[in-house]
Amino acid sequence: MSMHIGRCWLDNQKQQLISDEGQIWQLDHTELAVISCLLNNRDKVVSRQTLYVYFNGDNKQLQLNPIIHKLHRFIGPKDATLLEVVGVQGYLLHGRKPPRSQLNASPYQAIPLLAYSMVVVVIALLIFWLLPKIDDIEVSFDNVYEQQITTDYGQTLTLQVFPHDKDQVNKVVNNSDHLQEQLLTCKHIPWQMIGYAISSDTSMIHFVLMKNNNKIPEYRNIKLFQHELNICAINSAWLTEVGICG
Numbered sequence: 001m002s003m004h005i006g007r008c009w010l011d012n013q014k015q016q017l018i019s020d021e022g023q024i025w026q027l028d029h030t031e032l033a034v035i036s037c038l039l040n041n042r043d044k045v046v047s048r049q050t051l052y053v054y055f056n057g058d059n060k061q062l063q064l065n066p067i068i069h070k071l072h073r074f075i076g077p078k079d080a081t082l083l084e085v086v087g088v089q090g091y092l093l094h095g096r097k098p099p100r101s102q103l104n105a106s107p108y109q110a111i112p113l114l115a116y117s118m119v120v121v122v123i124a125l126l127i128f129w130l131l132p133k134i135d136d137i138e139v140s141f142d143n144v145y146e147q148q149i150t151t152d153y154g155q156t157l158t159l160q161v162f163p164h165d166k167d168q169v170n171k172v173v174n175n176s177d178h179l180q181e182q183l184l185t186c187k188h189i190p191w192q193m194i195g196y197a198i199s200s201d202t203s204m205i206h207f208v209l210m211k212n213n214n215k216i217p218e219y220r221n222i223k224l225f226q227h228e229l230n231i232c233a234i235n236s237a238w239l240t241e242v243g244i245c246g
Helices: 029-040 048-052 060-075 077-082 113-134 166-184 236-241
Strands: 002-005 008-011 016-019 024-026 045-047 083-086 090-093 145-150 156-161 193-198 204-213 216-225
Touching (some): 008 029, 029 048, 060 077, 077 083, 145 166, 166 236
Parallel strands (some): 156 193
Antiparallel strands (some): 045 090, 083 090, 204 216
């Protein structure tokens, strides 16, 4: 006697589950009992407790799970919907594939040519409408402290500080003055703009460096982590080590 699960069938006498491709799963007594129970109760929910009777010892769920997973894999992705996990209740083996909802439909399903054309037209109109507005988009920061620094060798450098909040604004001036003093001790600064921000818990300073390389902007990010960081601890030696100074 043989019983089918999709394109596989169960041979009770040989204790084998056989696929239409000729693959054979040689079942032990427990695997055969579980699969036979599901087959004999097709289109009905079989509780986990019902299946636990085929197992000995503790952790019966841990013994059952591998059999269910292996059965899912063996019947293949095309027939995987035949075996359904019904929440905490148990398992349901369908006699035939349940109808798929639109949400479960394949993402590769073809759409009508008219619908596709309408989508293309809508996207084109959106692009046509947005392009003239791109130049009008501006990004601004409310709390930016900016200084222009001129070195002894005539280089002009922009120093920008981005306070985390308004409470940091008062500290920014002192911090920037110290950093400016250290930058002026550098023999060379290869950057045209140096910006930095201190995290709210003062554990990190994030530097953003920018220069134009053949009219192409080049950026570098440097992050300094330390408990209760103080920018006043930064000196010219550290600036040279990380490449802020040349």
